[in-house]
Amino acid sequence: MILLDGKIISDQIKAEIAKEIKKDFLDTGKPVPHLAAVLVGEDAASQTYVANKEKSCKEAGFTSSVYRYPENFTEKNLLEVVDFLNRDEDVDGFIVQLPLPKHISEQKIIERINPLKDVDGFHPANAGRMMLGLPAFLPATPFGIMTLLERYSIDTDGKHVVVLGRSNIVGTPVSLMLSRKAKTANATVTLCHSHTKNIKKYTLDADILIVAMGRQGFVTADMVKQDAVVVDVGIHRVPSKFAKSGFSLKGDVLFDEVSKKCSAITPVPGGVGPMTIVSLLMNTLKASKKEIR
Numbered sequence: 001m002i003l004l005d006g007k008i009i010s011d012q013i014k015a016e017i018a019k020e021i022k023k024d025f026l027d028t029g030k031p032v033p034h035l036a037a038v039l040v041g042e043d044a045a046s047q048t049y050v051a052n053k054e055k056s057c058k059e060a061g062f063t064s065s066v067y068r069y070p071e072n073f074t075e076k077n078l079l080e081v082v083d084f085l086n087r088d089e090d091v092d093g094f095i096v097q098l099p100l101p102k103h104i105s106e107q108k109i110i111e112r113i114n115p116l117k118d119v120d121g122f123h124p125a126n127a128g129r130m131m132l133g134l135p136a137f138l139p140a141t142p143f144g145i146m147t148l149l150e151r152y153s154i155d156t157d158g159k160h161v162v163v164l165g166r167s168n169i170v171g172t173p174v175s176l177m178l179s180r181k182a183k184t185a186n187a188t189v190t191l192c193h194s195h196t197k198n199i200k201k202y203t204l205d206a207d208i209l210i211v212a213m214g215r216q217g218f219v220t221a222d223m224v225k226q227d228a229v230v231v232d233v234g235i236h237r238v239p240s241k242f243a244k245s246g247f248s249l250k251g252d253v254l255f256d257e258v259s260k261k262c263s264a265i266t267p268v269p270g271g272v273g274p275m276t277i278v279s280l281l282m283n284t285l286k287a288s289k290k291e292i293r
């Protein structure tokens with residue numbers, strides 16, 4: 001069984017990016033890529049995500065900045081922050097961390113972001129371009145999954161990929177990316193979701209199973225075909241008396257039993273998570289080089 005180690009691969013990619021930053025930016029006097037993040041409220045997972053993003057920016061040699069606002073920040077004020085970042089020539093790309101407080105329309109905020117700075121790839125212009133196979137900022141988690149499969153030379157051509165979960169952020173875009181006519185794609189994709197009847201019928205036929213249901217331990221060994229490749233996008237904090245912090249991180253897949261049956265699997269933590277962050281760095285590098293127009 002091969003462990004699809006997102007920590008190792010993301011460290012490799014960060015080192016490759018850092019090298020490029022030195023050669024093409026620092027040595028030539030060009031300003032290094034600048035990624036900004038906007039954080040509203042106190043959501044614990046969001047705080048962790050943004051802290052990790054800052055750390056990764058530092059490792060790769062990027063400039064990073066974080067704009068923090070309280071839970072009661074208004075939608076109007078947040079739209080003004082987006083307008084400010086759209087105009088700020090020092091910022092190459094930015095993200096507005098989701099989820100936002102309930103009184104703010106996420107869609108309204110996303111649609112206000114300049115698509116050329118939308119390194120999350122959430123703006124309809126980028127989502128549409130991605131669907132058509134045009135150059136676009138690809139959403140970080142699906143892009144990270146594709147990169148991980150590619151770096152481990154997992155063959156997707158003609159394979160049956162089953163995706164569990166149809167979110168705009170993961171399930172829907174990854175199913176489109178894997179079904180397109182391209183390298184590390186060309187798969188036959190089945191997208192399952194909460195209304196799928198007899199989900200096991202599909203998962204048992206999957207050569208590659210991508211799980212983004214948001215339900216801890218949903219996938220058990222009896223649902224997985226012998227020697228399948230399993231990608232676990234889930235991340236859940238569960239109480240643990242062994243961990244110093246009082247909790248440990250678990251995925252949507254029951255790792256201990258499923259890992260015995262498959263040919264390759266991502267761990268949680270250390271699988272898809274680090275790949276998501278490094279994808280954001282790759283997008284920011286593209287934004288600073290004006291590669292997506």
Ligand code: GUN
Pocket residue numbers: 095096097098099120140141169
């Ligand atoms: N919340 C969970 N995942 C993401 C992500 O990739 N980007 C943003 N902006 N918010 C998130």
